Amino acid sequence: MSRSSKKGPYINERLLGRIMKLKSGDKTILKTWDRASTITPEMVGFTIGVHNGKTHVPVYVIENMVGHRLGEFSPTTKFVRHGGKMQKELETKQAETAKAAAAAVQTAVAPTPKK
Secondary structure, eight states, X not given: OOOOTTTOOOOOHHHHHHHHHSOTTOOOEXXXXXXXXXXXXXXXXXXXXXXXXXXXXXXXOOGGGTTSBGGGGSOSSOOOOOOSHHHHHXXXXXXXXXXXXXXXXHHHHSOOOOO
C-alpha cells in the first residue's frame, strides 16, 4: 500500500541534510539503513550505501531512479539457481561451447609467423 498523497513522500531528513553538505563532485559513499526513503532529485549523482541486512550495497543514483525507494536497488536475497542434475548438465555444455568458441577465436586471431 502506498503512502497517502496528502502526507507526501517519505524522505529521511538526516540523509537529505548529509547530501546537501556534500559537494556534487565528492566520491564519498553515504551509508544508510533507511531503505524506505524515497529518492529525490537532490540525490542524483551521489553514491549511497544502502544496507541489505548484511552489507552496504553502493547505489549510484541517476535521474531515472527519482521517485523510487532506496531499498529497491539493494537486493536482500541472493538467487541460488533452480534445477538439479539437468541444470548442471546444461551449464557444463554451455561452458564447453564457450571454451571451444574462445579457442577458435584465439587461433583465428593469432598472427602467422613471417618467413
